[in-house]
Amino acid sequence: MAKDALLSELAGCGSAETLLAAILNHYPDIRAPVHVENIARRVGITQVRDLPEQDFTSSLLVDAAGRTGIIGCATALSPQRRRFSIAHQLGHFLLRTQGHDGHCAMRDLTENRRDTPHRKQEAQANRFAAGLLMPKPLMAASLDSLGKPAIAHVPMLASTYGVTIEAAASRYVDVTPSTCAILFIKNGLVHYARPSRSFPSMAIGRGDAAPSSVLSAKIDEPTSWLVAEARDWLVQSREVRSPKVSMQVLAKKNGLHLVMLFINAAAERRADEEAEKYATERPSFGRGSDRR
Numbered sequence: 001m002a003k004d005a006l007l008s009e010l011a012g013c014g015s016a017e018t019l020l021a022a023i024l025n026h027y028p029d030i031r032a033p034v035h036v037e038n039i040a041r042r043v044g045i046t047q048v049r050d051l052p053e054q055d056f057t058s059s060l061l062v063d064a065a066g067r068t069g070i071i072g073c074a075t076a077l078s079p080q081r082r083r084f085s086i087a088h089q090l091g092h093f094l095l096r097t098q099g100h101d102g103h104c105a106m107r108d109l110t111e112n113r114r115d116t117p118h119r120k121q122e123a124q125a126n127r128f129a130a131g132l133l134m135p136k137p138l139m140a141a142s143l144d145s146l147g148k149p150a151i152a153h154v155p156m157l158a159s160t161y162g163v164t165i166e167a168a169a170s171r172y173v174d175v176t177p178s179t180c181a182i183l184f185i186k187n188g189l190v191h192y193a194r195p196s197r198s199f200p201s202m203a204i205g206r207g208d209a210a211p212s213s214v215l216s217a218k219i220d221e222p223t224s225w226l227v228a229e230a231r232d233w234l235v236q237s238r239e240v241r242s243p244k245v246s247m248q249v250l251a252k253k254n255g256l257h258l259v260m261l262f263i264n265a266a267a268e269r270r271a272d273e274e275a276e277k278y279a280t281e282r283p284s285f286g287r288g289s290d291r292r
């Protein structure tokens with residue numbers, strides 16, 4: 001039976017990535033928004049119920065044999081956070097890793113560090129949740145059809161996939177082939193900075209004051225691409241030329257600014273090649289011309 005085949009395949013998976021591959025393999029026609037509760041029920045979650053506690057966003061209760069579980073979600077959660085919480089707890093259930101006492105706090109749902117066993121488990125549950133709600137093949141196709149990165153794509157994707165803007169932004173930089181970063185600025189301070197794999201080391205992180213150039217955008221009107229000061233955002237090095245950085249800002253209500261930084265990697269490669277060619281053709285430039 002298909003259900004048994006999926007369950008036995010999942011039982012042999014030890015990471016978020018192998019679990020996702022097995023699930024996607026069994027749902028080849030998966031579409032956005034992903035029906036996370038249906039998938040949870042198919043793999044052993046018998047109930048998703050309201051959680052009365054105020055201190056936790058979600059919980060997981062597993063039976064003694066570890067075969068079935070009940071997920072609880074705080075009633076105050078938005079539909080997007082509720083979906084992410086269910087996917088996160090499903091990650092704990094399938095990975096056999098539970099949060100503290102089977103409960104997870106709001107901060108656990110944005111954890112991406114792996115420096116303690118607890119954070120590692122939470123980060124893994126989050127990778128699973130993001131990959132389940134925004135499957136890589138679907139997200140890659142969405143980004144491809146949207147074309148060149150733009151900050152306005154992030155709320156669009158959040159709406160398509162039924163997730164928060166934060167979750168869509170994190171997944172965006174995970175999946176995009178472009179060299180870009182997305183930052184959340186709250187009341188002038190960096191709340192999150194999420195760079196894509198190829199983005200250079202950032203000089204700015206959580207808790208740092210954002211450059212003042214960010215804070216003048218009008219609410220819900222994305223700015224055009226602006227020239228950004230590389231030194232405001234990137235670690236500087238004497239040996240390496242700073243790339244040209246473009247910036248787009250989308251101001252939201254409640255003092256939130258979304259910033260997208262973009263580097264045209266192909267143009268940067270061409271500029272490096274030109275600089276190298278120039279240096280090779282004019283080896284005596286500088287000191288040589290002084291000696292004349």
Ligand SMILES: [Zn+2]
Nearest residue numbers: 099104108125
């Ligand atoms: Zn958790």
